[in-house]
Amino acid sequence: MIKVAIIGSGNVAQHLIVAFENSQIKDNAVELIQIFSRKREKLAHLITLERITDDYQKLVEADVYIIAVSDDAIAGVVAKIPFKNRLVVHTSGSFPLNALNENNRRGVFYPLQTFSKNKTVDFSTIPICLESENPFDYQILNSVAKSISNSVFAINSQQRKALHVAAVFVNNFTNYLYQIGNEICEQHHVPFEILKPLIAETANKILVLSPQEAQTGPAKRNDSETIQAHETFLLDENHLLIYKLLTQAIKDNGKKL
Amino acid sequence: MIKVAIIGSGNVAQHLIVAFENSQIKDNAVELIQIFSRKREKLAHLITLERITDDYQKLVEADVYIIAVSDDAIAGVVAKIPFKNRLVVHTSGSFPLNALNENNRRGVFYPLQTFSKNKTVDFSTIPICLESENPFDYQILNSVAKSISNSVFAINSQQRKALHVAAVFVNNFTNYLYQIGNEICEQHHVPFEILKPLIAETANKILVLSPQEAQTGPAKRNDSETIQAHETFLLDENHLLIYKLLTQAIKDNGKKL
Numbered sequence: 161m162i163k164v165a166i167i168g169s170g171n172v173a174q175h176l177i178v179a180f181e182n183s184q185i186k187d188n189a190v191e192l193i194q195i196f197s198r199k200r201e202k203l204a205h206l207i208t209l210e211r212i213t214d215d216y217q218k219l220v221e222a223d224v225y226i227i228a229v230s231d232d233a234i235a236g237v238v239a240k241i242p243f244k245n246r247l248v249v250h251t252s253g254s255f256p257l258n259a260l261n262e263n264n265r266r267g268v269f270y271p272l273q274t275f276s277k278n279k280t281v282d283f284s285t286i287p288i289c290l291e292s293e294n295p296f297d298y299q300i301l302n303s304v305a306k307s308i309s310n311s312v313f314a315i316n317s318q319q320r321k322a323l324h325v326a327a328v329f330v331n332n333f334t335n336y337l338y339q340i341g342n343e344i345c346e347q348h349h350v351p352f353e354i355l356k357p358l359i360a361e362t363a364n365k366i367l368v369l370s371p372q373e374a375q376t377g378p379a380k381r382n383d384s385e386t387i388q389a390h391e392t393f394l395l396d397e398n399h400l401l402i403y404k405l406l407t408q409a410i411k412d413n414g415k416k417l
Numbered sequence: 418m419i420k421v422a423i424i425g426s427g428n429v430a431q432h433l434i435v436a437f438e439n440s441q442i443k444d445n446a447v448e449l450i451q452i453f454s455r456k457r458e459k460l461a462h463l464i465t466l467e468r469i470t471d472d473y474q475k476l477v478e479a480d481v482y483i484i485a486v487s488d489d490a491i492a493g494v495v496a497k498i499p500f501k502n503r504l505v506v507h508t509s510g511s512f513p514l515n516a517l518n519e520n521n522r523r524g525v526f527y528p529l530q531t532f533s534k535n536k537t538v539d540f541s542t543i544p545i546c547l548e549s550e551n552p553f554d555y556q557i558l559n560s561v562a563k564s565i566s567n568s569v570f571a572i573n574s575q576q577r578k579a580l581h582v583a584a585v586f587v588n589n590f591t592n593y594l595y596q597i598g599n600e601i602c603e604q605h606h607v608p609f610e611i612l613k614p615l616i617a618e619t620a621n622k623i624l625v626l627s628p629q630e631a632q633t634g635p636a637k638r639n640d641s642e643t644i645q646a647h648e649t650f651l652l653d654e655n656h657l658l659i660y661k662l663l664t665q666a667i668k669d670n671g672k673k674l
Contacts, residue, residue, distance in 0.1 A: 231643065254643050272611055274618055274633055279625060281618065287611045313611060322605035323612070325647045326598040329656075330612050331619045332634030333663045334591045339628035339670070341583040348579035354529055354544045354570060355580070355587050356624060361531055361538065362588045363620035367613060368536060371596035376531055377589030386488065386511050390582045398666055399586075405662055406590045409655055413596070 162190045162303055165219060167237055168228035169197035171275040172251050176228055177206050179283035179308040190307040194220050216240045223300055224249060226269055231255055247297050253324035256317040257291050267292040267301055270320060271309070274331050283308045289315035289323065340399055347395060379410035419447045419560055422476060424494055425485035426454035428532040429508050433485055434463050436540035436565040447564040451477050473497045480557055481506060483526055488512055504554050510581035513574040514548050524549040524558055527577060528566070531588050540565045546572035546580065597656055604652060636667035 164180060166173055173195070180192040193211065196219060197203050200212040213219065219242070227237050227250045234250055238261045241248065248260055249267035260266040268291040273281060288305040290312060292298040298314070305312040315323065338359060345352045365374045378386040387407055394400045421437060423430055430452070437449040450468065453476060454460050457469040470476065476499070484494050484507045491507055495518045498505065505517055506524035517523040525548040530538060545562040547569060549555040555571070562569040572580065595616060602609045622631045635643040644664055651657045 231640070254646060273615055274622070276622060276626065276631070279622065285614050287614060289611070311611075311614070313608075315607065315611075319605050319607045321646075321650055322601050322607055325650055325660075326601040326607075326612055327615055328634055328636075328647065328660070329594045329601070330598040330616050332632070332636060332667070333659075334594050334616075334619050335623070335628055335631050335633075336663055336667050336670075337586045337591050337594070338623050339632065341587040342628050344579050344583040344586070348576050350572065350576045350579055350583075351570075354546070354568075354572075355583055357542050357544060357568070358530055358584055359587050359591075359620050359623055362591050363616050365531070365533060365536065366592070366595050366616055369533065371592055371599050374533070374592050375589070375596065376592075377585055379585075379589065383488070389511060389578075390585065393578055393582055398669070402590075402662060402666065403582075403585070405659060406593055409659065410589070410593050412655070413593075 161188060162224070162300060162307075163193045163222040164190055164304055165194040165196070165222040165225045166192065166228055167196040167219075167225060169195070169199065169202045170229060171277060172271065173197075173228035174203070174206060175275050175281060175283065176226065176251075176271075176308075177203065178280075181207070182283075183307045187307065190304050193222055216242055219243070221246075223247060224267075224269075224304060226251060227260075234259065247292075247300060249292075249301065253320060253327065256321075257293070258317075265293060265297050267297055268315075268317070268320065269301055269305065270315070272323060272327060284310050287311040287313060289313050289320055291316055291320065337402075340402065343396065344394075344399065375410065377410070379407040380414065382411060382414065418445060419481070419557060419564075420450045420479040421447055421561055422451040422453070422479040422482045423449065423485055424453040424476075424482060426452070426456065426459045427486065428534060429528065430454075430485035431460070431463060432532050432538060432540065433483065433508075433528075433565075434460065435537075438464070439540075440564045444564065447561050450479055473499055476500070478503075480504065481524075481526075481561060483508060484517075491516065504549075504557060506549075506558065510577060510584065513578075514550070515574075522550060522554050524554055525572075525574070525577065526558055526562065527572070529580060529584060541567050544568040544570060546570050546577055548573055548577065594659075597659065600653065601651075601656065632667065634667070636664040637671060639668060639671065 195212045200214050224247045231252050244263045246264050248264040249269040253270050257266050257268050270289040271286050273286045286309050288309045290301045341355050342352045452469045457471050481504045488509050501520045503521050505521040506526040510527050514523050514525050527546040528543050530543045543566050545566045547558045598612050599609045
């Protein structure tokens, strides 16, 4: 049985705790033996207090320590780890492996998903991107990851950086486009609800078509009359700037192909 | 029983034919009596040839004629319609109601969804936006729309224009962000597959959270270190421009709130 400890109590840590606890019910391959949280009560709804410590000196021996804290807190955690030569991994998309202290064996355990506090996710479908310094540690991480997910990938630090930037486009920026859609609806007293099936279908399409195949709309058709009408219609300077830039990009892209 | 005729043979027309044929199996409230298609064989896989005409003069009497052709073909169809005083509607998001000929009673029957040739859609969840010149015609359109969809809205021409522009943001532009994600993955030899669960969850979140609540990422957190690292990382001038503009917009938006 592989022993896992988690350091952190935020969104990612909490989703990982739930995933490991559920996996242990099905299969005893991985055991979540301890959590470090500065406030023990914060996790009391997920796990018994005996398994939560707020003292780095009381961290028990584990096969892998997963640091699940925000990027700017990683260095602080690393500085406080009291042991050596153990496998310590972080869960960050943007931190390189070597941001961890070389006193320990280093690795990355990056679940590529957006986690919200009050929205459960099915961890089994979440891709987990792994990196380690040696093949033995990779095997440990691989077993741990496979106990909670069906989608596990070996991804080096450079590739992970690419995924993290790409994720900003498909997640953060896409969500901001939803917000612009919402703002346009509000300005014209139309319920945003009407757009939700379109949002769902746009995301669904990408499961079966490439983005190039799925592209539609006035920019793709080079329909200058509609584009002109939209540009005249947009009241918000910021919406207009984004409309123009993305329309031009889609038009130029058509020329490239 | 309300008699419906469809003029057109493209994506929207074909999806409507399937939806009306399926609805008639369940409930006899609406009958699809005829389709106009310049090439009758094009629709032979969907409907018997007897119900397809390629001659405007042979259009039979119906309670409503749905013009389901591309925007730039609507004027051509309107010019060829040989009858008067009947209810004629188009399916366009961007055309105003009064683009139709006033010899007939005019209306709009706009299903707000993205239709692909080889991907079936569940029409019952697709919002249909209706507009008419008088309440009696609205009742006809409402009955026709409700026979195929559970989501029917009265939307005037100005509101429909807003929805159409908003749809460009949440559908066409979002799909283009997926393409940028794909391009970044290809440049760094990472499978785009890894991003698909994130794309799905980003769209899912918007069903339960407002776009403002759902917004995450370095721009939202004002995490200048990560933003700087991403900007250095991006190889493509076009990706960089879009990254900068959307990052700035999300940051400014945070200040507004």
